[in-house]
Amino acid sequence: MSLASPRTISIPVPGSTLLEVEHLTVTFPTSAGPVDVVKDASFRVESGDTLGIVGESGSGKSMTSLAIMGLLPRGGTATGSIRLNGHELLGRTDREMRRVRGDKVAMVFQDPLSSLNPYYTVGLQIEEAYRAHNGGSRRNARTVTIEALERVRIADAARRVDHYPHQFSGGMRQRIMIAMALCLEPDLLIADEPTTALDVTVQAQILDLLAELQRETGTGMIFITHDLAVVSQVAQDVLVMKDGAQVESGTAEEIFSNPRAAYTRALLDALPRIDDPFDELKGAAR
Amino acid sequence: MTEAILTASHLTKRFVTRGDGAFIPGTTTFTAVDDVSFEVPRGGTLGIVGESGSGKSTTARIVAKLIEPTSGTLEFDGVDVTTANGRGLAAFRSNVQVVFQDPFSSLNPRHTVERIITAPLDYQGISPKGGKRALVRELLERVGLNPDHAQRYPAQFSGGQAQRIGIARALAVSPKLVICDEAVSALDVSVQAKVITLLNSLQVELGLSYVFIAHDLAVVRQIADTVAVMSRGRIVEQGDRDEVFERPQHEYTKALLAAVPKIDPEWELRRARMLAEEGAGA
Numbered sequence: 001m002s003l004a005s006p007r008t009i010s011i012p013v014p015g016s017t018l019l020e021v022e023h024l025t026v027t028f029p030t031s032a033g034p035v036d037v038v039k040d041a042s043f044r045v046e047s048g049d050t051l052g053i054v055g056e057s058g059s060g061k062s063m064t065s066l067a068i069m070g071l072l073p074r075g076g077t078a079t080g081s082i083r084l085n086g087h088e089l090l091g092r093t094d095r096e097m098r099r100v101r102g103d104k105v106a107m108v109f110q111d112p113l114s115s116l117n118p119y120y121t122v123g124l125q126i127e128e129a130y131r132a133h134n135g136g137s138r139r140n141a142r143t144v145t146i147e148a149l150e151r152v153r154i155a156d157a158a159r160r161v162d163h164y165p166h167q168f169s170g171g172m173r174q175r176i177m178i179a180m181a182l183c184l185e186p187d188l189l190i191a192d193e194p195t196t197a198l199d200v201t202v203q204a205q206i207l208d209l210l211a212e213l214q215r216e217t218g219t220g221m222i223f224i225t226h227d228l229a230v231v232s233q234v235a236q237d238v239l240v241m242k243d244g245a246q247v248e249s250g251t252a253e254e255i256f257s258n259p260r261a262a263y264t265r266a267l268l269d270a271l272p273r274i275d276d277p278f279d280e281l282k283g284a285a286r
Numbered sequence: 287m288t289e290a291i292l293t294a295s296h297l298t299k300r301f302v303t304r305g306d307g308a309f310i311p312g313t314t315t316f317t318a319v320d321d322v323s324f325e326v327p328r329g330g331t332l333g334i335v336g337e338s339g340s341g342k343s344t345t346a347r348i349v350a351k352l353i354e355p356t357s358g359t360l361e362f363d364g365v366d367v368t369t370a371n372g373r374g375l376a377a378f379r380s381n382v383q384v385v386f387q388d389p390f391s392s393l394n395p396r397h398t399v400e401r402i403i404t405a406p407l408d409y410q411g412i413s414p415k416g417g418k419r420a421l422v423r424e425l426l427e428r429v430g431l432n433p434d435h436a437q438r439y440p441a442q443f444s445g446g447q448a449q450r451i452g453i454a455r456a457l458a459v460s461p462k463l464v465i466c467d468e469a470v471s472a473l474d475v476s477v478q479a480k481v482i483t484l485l486n487s488l489q490v491e492l493g494l495s496y497v498f499i500a501h502d503l504a505v506v507r508q509i510a511d512t513v514a515v516m517s518r519g520r521i522v523e524q525g526d527r528d529e530v531f532e533r534p535q536h537e538y539t540k541a542l543l544a545a546v547p548k549i550d551p552e553w554e555l556r557r558a559r560m561l562a563e564e565g566a567g568a
Contacts, residue, residue: 056474057445170338199337199501204545226474229547256549257556268557270479272504274531274546 018220019045019068019188023080026063026072026244037063039244040080043237045188050214050221052235052252054228054267060244061224065190068222069107070097085187102133106181110193112173116165122149123161126180133184148179152209171202175209182213189214192224207234228271232256240264290325291463291495292349297322297358299344318344319355320519325512326463331489331496333510333527335503335542341519346467346499350384351375363462380410383456387468389448393440393455399426400436403455410459425454428491430484446477450484457488465497470505482508503546507531515539 026038038060045051055061067078070089082089084104092100101107109115117125126148127141134141142161149157152175165173174194181189191210195203211234214221223234231238231252238255240247240263248261259265299319305311319341326332336342347353349360351367359368367378383406386392393402400422407414407421414421423433429450440448449469456464466485470478486509488494500506506513507527514524515538523536534540 056476200503200547201337201541201545203547207547227547228475229549232549232553233547253550253553257553258560259557265561266476268549270476271549272475272479272482272502272508273548274504274507274543275548275551 016047017044018047018085019222020083021064021068021081022083024064024067024082025079026060026067026076027079028073028076037076037244038067038078039246041239041241041246042080043239043246043249045220045222045237047187047220048214048218049237050223050235052231052238053222053224053241054226054231054238055241056226056267058243059241061241062192063244064241065107065192065222065224068188068190069101069105070094071101099133102129102184102186104186105188105190106184106186107190107192108174108177108181108194110196112170112177112197113165115177116173118165121162121164122168122176123163126161126176126183129180130183144183145179148183149176151182151213152176152179154179169202171198171206174198174202174206178206178209178213182217182219185217186219188220188222190222190224193226194223195230196225196227203230210234228256228267240267289328291328291363292326292497293361294325294345294349295323295359295361297345297348297355297360299341299348299353300356317519319348322358322516322519322521324514324521324524326495326497327511328495329489329493330511331498331509333506333513334497334499334516335501335506335513336516337501337542339518340516342499342501342516343467345516346384346465346497349497350382350465351378352384376410379406380412380459381461382463382465383459383461384465384467385449385452385456385469387471389445389452389472390440392452393448395440398437398439399443399451402440402451403436403458406455406459412459421458422454425457428457428488429454430480444477446473446481449473449477449481453481453484453488457492460492461494463495463497465499467499468501469498471500471502478505485509503531503542515542 022042024038024041025036027034027036041064043051053061053064066072068082070092072078078090089100116122123142123145126145127138130141130144146157146161149161154160154172154175168176195206198206223231225231235252238252239249240255240261242263247263248255248259255264259268297319298317298321301316301318302313303316304313322345324332334342334345348355359366361367362378362382367374370378403422403425404418407418422436426433426436431447431450440451443451470481473481489496498506498509510527512525513527513530514521515530517538523530523534523539530539534543
């Protein structure tokens with residue numbers, strides 16, 4: 001199942017600390033003075049594990065991931081410490097961060113259609129990403145690409161590799177984005193609302209796929225979502241954010257069976273349940 | 287069985303796409319809604335669930351009379367409105383209103399809240415007793431907004447507040463039926479819960495009927511009395527909410543319910559116990 005990669009693959013040690021974020025603060029200048037959109041966040045991701053970051057809109061969950069990627073929007077500054085395999089990422093040059101992205105950290109976004117160029121075949125886009133980081137021949141890149149598409153269960157990958165993004169459904173496009181991220185063999189995969197735009201049955205398939213690929217590769221993952229039920233299924237550890245601040249963190253079991261923070265409790269109470277009539281809501285109104 | 291306020295019989299909507307004369311040959315017909323029949327209980331809520339491409343939004347648009355069905359009939363309050371136009375259509379529009387998914391794109395950013403809320407009245411040529419201003423204040427209060435904010439613009443409100451403005455606008459003409467097309471889908475979960483509570487209490491206060499269209503089954507479970515499950519333009523299963531959710535008959539419904547992400551029930555139980563103990567201790 002290994003990819004035809006010319007470089008040696010470092011096997012991550014399970015349970016060792018992959019990413020360590022300490023006192024991360026992200027600040028943007030505004031006409032009313034600087035605003036902290038992430039305030040003093042500290043967390044770690046172990047190899048082979050998934051950290052779920054949950055929060056509502058404006059909680060700072062996406063800004064946290066962009067800070068790790070070194071992709072903050074113009075004007076944004078990050079302070080504190082972000083260490084990947086013990087190496088500090090903050091303060092690196094753009095050029096250095098470009099190596100880190102792809103080689104070490106890859107990202108999957110919410111909307112696969114806007115992340116893919118409509119003018120190029122999906123195969124070409126994955127090949128380019130692969131060769132930008134690993135070099136090698138086009139022929140090799142194409143082999144890697146087809147293998148990657150097969151790994152994310154795209155049927156008839158050898159033919160589909162020459163298709164354009166619009167020829168795929170939303171779920172298939174997200175598989176393509178995951179294939180692109182995975183063929184770079186990142187140590188850390190950041191998935192920012194990767195299933196939010198997808199139908200619920202497709203979401204279930206993508207979540208299964210991510211879990212399976214993670215078991216195979218031992219990649220550490222940060223899974224960002226507003227959906228508590230999704231995070232309860234994918235993450236070992238959970239971080240709850242609100243208005244840029246860390247509200248609560250712990251194992252998924254702790255957060256979901258014994259939430260301490262009032263905000264976490266309120267979020268869990270607000271979550272609509274499928275397997276519970278939740279009649280108090282309707283009862284209160286009737 | 288409660289009486290139906292709206293009855294849809296054998297609704298079908300076909301879209302014909304023409305080839306471009308060069309690269310795409312001929313014409314193709316796509317059946318978005320295929321022989322769909324349902325009833326909306328008076329004073330109750332019909333939930334329509336389905337994934338993208340299931341035809342639920344096309345169904346909503348037919349029911350709102352934004353588009354006409356290719357075949358089938360639509361009966362509102364005992365009157366066949368399938369081909370209603372002119373005065374008949376105006377009467378229908380004063381009885382049936384729509385709340386859309388994205389509150390901001392459905393509110394004119396250059397208009398004040400007062401102007402937005404009273405637009406359906408102007409369109410209908412209705413002047414409310416006691417004047418527009420008083421009605422706007424009353425409606426804002428009813429949907430849980432500050433009545434003093436009538437002169438503000440949509441951008442000055444949060445997403446949840448903007449959706450409340452959309453609801454107030456729908457209520458301005460005192461409709462009997464409100465069609466909610468993914469009306470809470472774009473909202474954060476805590477805001478979503480509040481808007482659902484609002485919709486439920488408005489239903490009781492005003493005797494409203496709802497058609498509630500959503501992709502989120504858990505949300506539909508909270509608001510609907512009867513549920514129709516759509517897939518590929520057809521209703522594959524419909525019935526009483528608890529029947530459909532607890533004893534689904536159709537394979538598609540089963541698959542859909544199984545795919546909904548859930549928190550480990552063991553964790554949920556422990557949380558409930560912990561909260562109960564804390565409540566008892568306090």
